[in-house]
Amino acid sequence: MNNRHEWPLYEIFIRAKSGLDHKHVGSLHATDARMAIEHARDLYTRRQEGVSIWAVRSADIVASDPAEADALFEPARDKVYRHPTFYDIPEEVKTL
Amino acid sequence: MTPHCRYVLRLADTNLVLAQRLGEWVGHAPALEEDLGLANVALDLLGQARLLLTHAGELEGRGRTEDEFAYLREESEYLNLTLVEQPNGDFGDTITRQFLFDAWQLDLYENLSLSKDVKLAAIAAKGAREAAYHLRYSSGWLIRLGDGTSESHARVERSIARLWPYTNELFDADEVDREVLAASIGPDPATLGKNWSRRVDAVLVKATLARPAPAKFGWYGKQGRHSEHLGYLLAELQSLHRAHPGATW
Numbered sequence: 620m621n622n623r624h625e626w627p628l629y630e631i632f633i634r635a636k637s638g639l640d641h642k643h644v645g646s647l648h649a650t651d652a653r654m655a656i657e658h659a660r661d662l663y664t665r666r667q668e669g670v671s672i673w674a675v676r677s678a679d680i681v682a683s684d685p686a687e688a689d690a691l692f693e694p695a696r697d698k699v700y701r702h703p704t705f706y707d708i709p710e711e712v713k714t715l
Numbered sequence: 716m717t718p719h720c721r722y723v724l725r726l727a728d729t730n731l732v733l734a735q736r737l738g739e740w741v742g743h744a745p746a747l748e749e750d751l752g753l754a755n756v757a758l759d760l761l762g763q764a765r766l767l768l769t770h771a772g773e774l775e776g777r778g779r780t781e782d783e784f785a786y787l788r789e790e791s792e793y794l795n796l797t798l799v800e801q802p803n804g805d806f807g808d809t810i811t812r813q814f815l816f817d818a819w820q821l822d823l824y825e826n827l828s829l830s831k832d833v834k835l836a837a838i839a840a841k842g843a844r845e846a847a848y849h850l851r852y853s854s855g856w857l858i859r860l861g862d863g864t865s866e867s868h869a870r871v872e873r874s875i876a877r878l879w880p881y882t883n884e885l886f887d888a889d890e891v892d893r894e895v896l897a898a899s900i901g902p903d904p905a906t907l908g909k910n911w912s913r914r915v916d917a918v919l920v921k922a923t924l925a926r927p928a929p930a931k932f933g934w935y936g937k938q939g940r941h942s943e944h945l946g947y948l949l950a951e952l953q954s955l956h957r958a959h960p961g962a963t964w
Contacts, residue, residue, distance in 0.1 A: 626746070648746060648748060653855055654855065654859075657851070658748040658752065660848075662748065665755065
């Protein structure tokens, strides 16, 4: 297929089991949304990795600019009081 | 060999031969993603074939294993449908062959899951879930190709015309089919044919493809009389075992 490069790129997110969140697992090429789900099923869930798939057109993702990392993230570095580390977590709470 | 055993062997061989054909695509599919897609279908079919061959061995009662069935039978002893031994052709041919097959197998398995043969029913119930996905995959592609460019449309139109005559055999009941139907082991091929037509027609409409006229002649792979293609396929499938009898890894 000569126009292989024209297949859009999709980012794939898999939910490992109910109750957990979808995690980014990789990307793949597909001609449409339905094919993206099928490819994701074949590529990323063949060893029972998931119970749910999200596919998002890579072009639709808005990303932060690495060049602005200092302005965006540096100011949070010296504000330890924002971390909730001053609480005792009960032992019964497993997934926090 | 009882009709019951022959019937199970037909199902097993059909899956085994189609799995082998789909395996030929590995490394050659139009995209890496399709490589895996076709291989996954092949592996599902191969897994079902192994269970069915083992079951056939139990029904036969002569101690033959799945490997002995797969590697030590001649072409005329293979009882697969003629459709599945047809060469891969281009991607559209493979998708068309797969679609015509999947639309049949899904209904077959749903019916067989109620079989009096409880082992066969269990294999079919598991297989039905796999077949439902296969049909989703192949019908999605057929619609994409049929309703795609003028080139892809023309090519799958030729594929449908070429493969259509082989579908007669799916619903053309012979002595074995009638015996298993009477024993409540297998479904009525005529009923399968009606459901198949409905499924196929619905997809053909979406794919903007016309249903070909009924073909007059029939094929008899399920009776061991094959097209010229099966011999070559078996030569490859059985070559390792011939060179290294009993090889395992």
